[in-house]
Amino acid sequence: MMPTLTKRNWRVIAQQMEQIVGKSGVVWTPEELLVFECDGLTSYKQRPALAVLPRTTEEVSRVLALCYREGLPFVARGSGTGLSGGALPVEGCVLVVTARMNRILAVDLDNRQVVVQPGVINNWVTQAVSGAGFYYAPDPSSQSICSIGGNVAENSGGVHCLKYGVTTNHVLGLKLVLPDGEVVDVGGRVPETPGYDLAGVFVGSEGTLGIATEITLRLLKSAESIRVLLADFAAIEEAGAAVTAIIAAGIVPGGMEIMDNLSINAVEDVVATDCYPRDAGAILLVEVDGLAVEVEAASARVEALCLEAGARAVRTATDPAERLKLWKGRKAAFAAMGQRAPNYYVQDGVIPRTKLQFVLQQIELLSEKHGYPVANVFHAGDGNLHPLILYDGRIAGELEKVELLGGEILKLCVAVGGSISGEHGIGAEKRCYMSDMFTPADLETMQWVRTVFDPKGLANPTKLFPTPRTCGEAARAESTARFPTVERF
């Protein structure tokens, strides 16, 4: 499928692209393309054949139509902060970079929605409407640099998704450019539209169905009051029990995060919050939001439940600066790991909340078995784990061993009825584990849906699904071997 264009052919393609997006919108010298050769999953690298930076839906449409005509694979890229290699170029591809599609097209506060281009940064949405008392809920840790288009592709989550849902719960409608250049609208301005929920299919499709060029997002009203509680536990099991008790009490906090001892100490070494007790087995951060009276009552209840579960102390913050201070360490947790090891490999499994204790014990055993420290930082409320495996990538062969450990953690998540991705996506990284979670018939049904949008298989090929070439095994190959090329027109 990969095209084998000569250098001269590519020059012609580049010139045609320039006619669409202008000279400044095409990048194709090897030096300039260097910055595009990976996303946040920096261990995977591939230079694209050329990068194109369109500004409008029409330009995207013409770029994709050209790719379609020439049979060129394309990969969409927002800010390149993804953690599963979703925006990793494939060999001989056109990289469609949305960085110049960075306009907020409409703000409709009465109907609580905004329309944005895909290159708009997550934080900008809230900044544009916070003066009027609104915000955009999904808040991945990378929210100050990641793009809404990327959030849509990966169905991004964040700390507050426990209460407010992930990206798919906040996307009302999408203008899409399909891989043949056709422009369609899915979803709409009101929450319920008839017909198949194609907006729902597109969100989380990891660039394999086309490119969203206009995204209608739902806004929420800022809470009247917010309070953050930090509970200090001698043992991580107690923190887990507190989470269960809080949910069982009918309280749905805005966010509920656990960090283990290793994470706490890494964070204190780097950002010195002075709030995270270094001798704690785990801390639990709980954010409660809502009406002032509600927050008052719920946070008192949360505090009591934490103490009942064995917390040694509970600290509460109400004013913004103090709240930020309690969150600071959690937000810096991934970055802080850099102090502990030259590299870390982050996993993103989901488990039923009730399996938390069992799975944490198993991860500890796996950590010992493989000989790599694993730090646990996670969205405890929705069972979304982020084990961080620490290693030294300068030693040859280490990454492969660490990926093996990561894979065993994923299989563990599946075994207890969970999922191999909560919010980071499958991308290039986890495609070979899809067969652990889905039957061949399940995967085949998804592949068939893909052909509807992408009959030539040009949109982010080799991502998301296992293929014989990437995953190797005969059994896995079988699930896609029967999958023919369907011509759409």
Add this chain to the structure above:
Amino acid sequence: MMPTLTKRNWRVIAQQMEQIVGKSGVVWTPEELLVFECDGLTSYKQRPALAVLPRTTEEVSRVLALCYREGLPFVARGSGTGLSGGALPVEGCVLVVTARMNRILAVDLDNRQVVVQPGVINNWVTQAVSGAGFYYAPDPSSQSICSIGGNVAENSGGVHCLKYGVTTNHVLGLKLVLPDGEVVDVGGRVPETPGYDLAGVFVGSEGTLGIATEITLRLLKSAESIRVLLADFAAIEEAGAAVTAIIAAGIVPGGMEIMDNLSINAVEDVVATDCYPRDAGAILLVEVDGLAVEVEAASARVEALCLEAGARAVRTATDPAERLKLWKGRKAAFAAMGQRAPNYYVQDGVIPRTKLQFVLQQIELLSEKHGYPVANVFHAGDGNLHPLILYDGRIAGELEKVELLGGEILKLCVAVGGSISGEHGIGAEKRCYMSDMFTPADLETMQWVRTVFDPKGLANPTKLFPTPRTCGEAARAESTARFPTVERF
């Protein structure tokens, strides 16, 4: 496409079906089939060739495989309470009735989910878990008789969907039998699963993609406290303004319903609640739920906002019996219309909340122009209108005129940026209006998705999408003419 089997051929099919589901599971004498010839949209009637009542996924799979082999169209039917003719049989079809698939297969309170067969009645789910303090949120007015399978097909809503979302927000996973008999699983037990959100596509697909045989539903914790407020307004515009003010204040009530003067009087004539003031231009019912302190504060705020918007009085109910009394009239509203006219035709449009006043005025003008009274009962919080057009179906030609008025109301909803269905679905009734809401490219993309699941077009054919045969116009025909039959295998 419709098969032209002889009576003898059908006898053979019936015998083969009996081998799958047993003698008691096949209905094919004309007298017995009478009960299956329509659903809640009683003005449309068509007798199926035969009805089959399977009990298990395997039986459904074998029934559909037989239909596939013989090229027979099939229509799934739950309780037959749908209002858009989604379960209306098509000529020469096999009706697959899920009434005997009525078991709750698993209750997992720790993870707040249940697994049910499609024939389970909506209310049964809550009844099964209410003792432990849980409930199933989507609550269509028909909840005491409608089936979960039907709710999934139509993506049903209800009074409490303003705060808690519609069916799609409560379905975690589905076991599906595809139209060729293949069994696949979509979604899962945890909220986030990777790959395309095919569970999301299936919910609301109105029987056109296959049959769900196991449905994993999310449960919610029952609220600690519930309060219902009834505000009495001289003019419906004031009630609308109160809705806007409540939402703008950051309060999301469990439900927020408006009934106009005509509805109030119809209801009082029939169920005599003695709470609904007959001289009111409109009443607004607001249900506030949550922690006790939260409910206390929020309901005081709601009351103040209603009075500010011009309410003549606000009545509040806290204890269950009193709350039920305030809701009683709303729940009986549709049925009560039987007193006012021999027939009513209910529409189900959605509009941006901000267009409420304009749209209500326009509906009044349309009512005058066409000469039929229109009663308005609606989910005000989410802009989901249910205009009830009163008429006498015994007079020939009246239904057609009333449908014309209904169509104008739908076009009005689309014109202000809304939708032609909020929760009742498109079914047989509104398919010709899909072209008012979607472009040919949008509809074609949906049709292509359909071929993935249903390559032979056997699952509930002629529903949901406009076809030349049903909608007639050349322009509409065009959108499906390019749509070929794709063989899946």
